[in-house]
Amino acid sequence: MLAETICSAVSAAGLGIAAITAYRKRFLTATRIAAYALVPVGLVMTGVVEWVSDVAFKPSVWLGFGLLAVAWLLFMTTRAVERRSGTTRKERRAARAAEKGAAVAPAASSSSLTSGAGATAPRAQDGSGRKPRQAAEPGDDFSDIEAILKKHGL
Numbered sequence: 292m293l294a295e296t297i298c299s300a301v302s303a304a305g306l307g308i309a310a311i312t313a314y315r316k317r318f319l320t321a322t323r324i325a326a327y328a329l330v331p332v333g334l335v336m337t338g339v340v341e342w343v344s345d346v347a348f349k350p351s352v353w354l355g356f357g358l359l360a361v362a363w364l365l366f367m368t369t370r371a372v373e374r375r376s377g378t379t380r381k382e383r384r385a386a387r388a389a390e391k392g393a394a395v396a397p398a399a400s401s402s403s404l405t406s407g408a409g410a411t412a413p414r415a416q417d418g419s420g421r422k423p424r425q426a427a428e429p430g431d432d433f434s435d436i437e438a439i440l441k442k443h444g445l
Contacts, residue, residue, distance in 0.1 A: 294335075294340050294341075294344055295335045295340060298331035298332060298334065298335045298340060299331070299332060299335070301328070301331045302328050302329060302330075302331045302332040303328075304328075305324060305325070305327060305328025305329075306325060306328045306329075308324055308328070309321045309322075309324040309325040309328060312324055
């Protein structure tokens with residue numbers, strides 16, 4: 292009952308301010324203030340204010356919010372631990388598939404598993420999964436840049 296009275300008073304005050312603003316020939320602002328002023332009365336008439344007051348003063352509702360917060364906290368903690376372990380879901384799935392022997396299709400030919408003609412030695416890889424960079428010869432570093440500069444006459 293008190294909440295409805297307060298909302299009605301706030302709406303009446305807002306409509307009074309809107310009327311004064313309209314008197315000063317600021318019609319757009321007055322319309323916006325009137326729209327904001329009608330919101331509290333609309334909330335009272337739809338029953339939202341009563342629902343909110345029921346929610347705010349029931350301990351069982353607050354226990355429910357607490358349980359939701361604990362569930363969210365547990366979920367986020369497990370995600371953080373999963374990310375810190377350094378493996379992703381795709382990597383774990385690939386590892387499980389490799390353990391089962393499904394990493395390579397049974398009908399795959401040897402040419403699809405190697406690059407180029409014939410079998411090549413496996414490349415040494417570091418932990419990041421990228422192939423190591425080979426050192427370029429001193430003359431090869433800027434040959435493409437020199438060609439571009441010569442093409443433009445520089």
